[in-house]
Amino acid sequence: MGNSHVAKLVPITWGGFWDIFGKILVEFLKIEEGEYVLDFGTGAGSVLYPMAMKVAPSGSVVGIEKSEYWVKQTSEEISRCGIENAEILLMDGREMTFVDNSFDHVAAGFIGWDNYFDFRRLEYRKSDPDPMVSEIRRVLKSGGLFGLSTWLVQADLDWMHQFLSGQSIACNTNYSAENEKGWRIIMERGGFTDIEFLSHSVSYTYESKEIWWKEMRDYDWTEEKNDNELITGEVKEQAFQEIQGYCIDKGGVQFTREALFVRGRKE
Numbered sequence: 001m002g003n004s005h006v007a008k009l010v011p012i013t014w015g016g017f018w019d020i021f022g023k024i025l026v027e028f029l030k031i032e033e034g035e036y037v038l039d040f041g042t043g044a045g046s047v048l049y050p051m052a053m054k055v056a057p058s059g060s061v062v063g064i065e066k067s068e069y070w071v072k073q074t075s076e077e078i079s080r081c082g083i084e085n086a087e088i089l090l091m092d093g094r095e096m097t098f099v100d101n102s103f104d105h106v107a108a109g110f111i112g113w114d115n116y117f118d119f120r121r122l123e124y125r126k127s128d129p130d131p132m133v134s135e136i137r138r139v140l141k142s143g144g145l146f147g148l149s150t151w152l153v154q155a156d157l158d159w160m161h162q163f164l165s166g167q168s169i170a171c172n173t174n175y176s177a178e179n180e181k182g183w184r185i186i187m188e189r190g191g192f193t194d195i196e197f198l199s200h201s202v203s204y205t206y207e208s209k210e211i212w213w214k215e216m217r218d219y220d221w222t223e224e225k226n227d228n229e230l231i232t233g234e235v236k237e238q239a240f241q242e243i244q245g246y247c248i249d250k251g252g253v254q255f256t257r258e259a260l261f262v263r264g265r266k267e
């Protein structure tokens with residue numbers, strides 16, 4: 001029978017590698033039926049939905065999200081699919097309104113800790129520990145697990161950054177790779193023990209060059225309000241020529257994305 005009573009329809013997420021990594025994070029957290037769990041930074045729900053499946057039918061999941069847009073979108077999707085044990089709240093994870101020791105486990109998928117921790121120098125930028133980890137520890141029950149995913153490699157973004165730089169376009173990298181050494185420090189200083197790591201790489205195929213380009217253009221590469229003035233049709237044509245080495249037989253574009261999963265226990 002499985003958990004078919006939880007989702008009457010399959011929820012729409014960002015799909016692809018988001019769903020693959022979301023499921024791995026939920027497995028890594030060892031979530032069990034009946035538990036009350038938090039999804040920090042839900043986005044389109046690639047972590048929230050597998051969490052809701054795992055804790056069902058007697059448990060439930062709360063997602064928090066600072067973007068009003070994603071609260072609305074994902075709430076509508078939860079309702080559309082008839083998922084009764086999940087909700088999403090508009091809340092900043094640095095100042096959560098939950099009481100202390102609320103959740104059995106907390107997941108945080110691809111939030112990015114670069115604003116708080118310098119992963120090259122392996123030191124905090126401002127406060128130690130940072131406000132997100134402090135809040136997560138506060139709302140987690142003793143013995144509960146905090147698990148997160150973060151990027152080690154996004155080869156498609158690395159390619160695009162290198163390509164645009166080669167076109168003399170000053171651009172952002174669009175992500176900061178984090179690492180195990182940094183996360184060991186953050187977890188230890190944040191008061192977590194039994195720290196464990198897992199890395200997983202997926203080879204991801206965009207179905208066509210157009211789909212790959214559309215995804216790349218969703219990122220803000222330049223400081224300009226309108227990237228189109230710099231990333232023109234000609235630049236796109238050039239990119240399509242240079243991307244050939246990543247194209248597979250059926251015309252898709254294949255890249256590797258590698259994620260690091262980190263888990264620690266609140267004593």
Ligand SMILES: C[S@@+](CC[C@H](N)C(=O)[O-])C[C@H]1O[C@@H](n2cnc3c(N)ncnc32)[C@H](O)[C@@H]1O
Binds near residue numbers: 022042094109
């Ligand atoms: C890259 S998305 C990942 C979404 C989802 N966790 C996943 O793995 O598919 C990160 C999300 O976290 C949200 N976020 C980042 N910092 C946050 C904070 N301090 N409080 C609440 N949400 C936050 C962002 O708005 C964004 O929707």
